[in-house]
Amino acid sequence: xxxxxxxxxxxxxxxxxxxxxxxxxxxxxxxxxxxxxxxxxxxxxxxxxxxxxxxxxxxxxxxxxxxxxxxxxxxxxxxxxxxxxxxxxxxxxxxxxxxxxxxxxxxxxxxxxxxxxxxxxxxxxxxxxxxxxxxxxxxxxxxxxxxxxxxxxxxxxxxxxxxxxxxxxxxxxxxxxxxxxxxxxxxxxxxxxxxxxxxxxxxxxxxxxxxxxxxxxxxxxxxxxx
Numbered sequence: 001x002x003x004x005x006x007x008x009x010x011x012x013x014x015x016x017x018x019x020x021x022x023x024x025x026x027x028x029x030x031x032x033x034x035x036x037x038x039x040x041x042x043x044x045x046x047x048x049x050x051x052x053x054x055x056x057x058x059x060x061x062x063x064x065x066x067x068x069x070x071x072x073x074x075x076x077x078x079x080x081x082x083x084x085x086x087x088x089x090x091x092x093x094x095x096x097x098x099x100x101x102x103x104x105x106x107x108x109x110x111x112x113x114x115x116x117x118x119x120x121x122x123x124x125x126x127x128x129x130x131x132x133x134x135x136x137x138x139x140x141x142x143x144x145x146x147x148x149x150x151x152x153x154x155x156x157x158x159x160x161x162x163x164x165x166x167x168x169x170x171x172x173x174x175x176x177x178x179x180x181x182x183x184x185x186x187x188x189x190x191x192x193x194x195x196x197x198x199x200x201x202x203x204x205x206x207x208x209x210x211x212x213x214x215x216x217x218x219x220x221x222x223x224x225x226x
Contacts, residue, residue: 001041001091001125001159001180001202001209033187036212037220039200041091044073046208051080057217060089060123060157060178064107067098078114087220089121091159096140097130104147119221122148123157123178127164137168145175153226157199166192176223178202178211186212199223 042049043062051059061077064070074090081088092107094100111122124144129137141158148156159178160169169177173194179201181189186203197214204210213220 001093001127033185033212036187036214037217039087039211039213041202041209041211042073042077044071047073047076049077049080049208051077051084051086054086056086058087058089058121058211058213058220060091060121060211062125063090063092064103064110065093066095067102067106069093070110074110075114082115082117087119087121087217087224089123089157089224091123091125091157092144093125093127094141094144095128095130096126096132096137100140100144101147104144104151108148108151116225118226119224120154121157121220121224122152122154123159124148125159126168127160129168134168138170138172141168141172145172154224157223159200159202162189162192165195169193169195176200186210187214 037057038055039058039060040054040056041060059081061074062071063074078088090111092103094103124141126141145156145158148154155175157178158169158172158175159180162179162181165177170193173196176199177191177195179189179198181201182204184203187201189198189201191198199215200211200213202209202211
């Protein structure tokens, strides 16, 4: 994913898996990798990213982190994604040392400050335990995502590295899983914890974070705002 304020996300061993509770077709075996929708995710570390030349079918951009960090490039990326008709999403980098409801409300206040449209995706990026035990981190993630869903009607994506999701993600399989695993060819990643399938596979971070989705573009939009 992207860097935290002063923390780079998991390295080459990181991996994440994506599951979704949408209709049955979403659980079909992924198509050949060359046919899978392609996406990118960026943050303030790519302030002038050219979405017109990206070739992306979907793009997910950082909006917030913790209780007070607003990504200064979020509004620009959000507008550019809409301008080029790319399925767009916003993510929040979570810190389990904080109140999950307060973090969720902060995230939604920033995202809500920009124009919204049908199909906009929301996501939690969880890559750190902040020194908290597994049960705490698991409960924190569940509370954050329940809050987002209750306030928006959107079931948020859960992003993490494969190993982190396997350790902390049990019981979260109702949330579509976005998996970072650079050791797997695009579209060939497995699933951690209780997930049975993945929705997005982040397979590279060069030159930007690159992803493919097991869902069609229309199915991705169906996960977003109603």
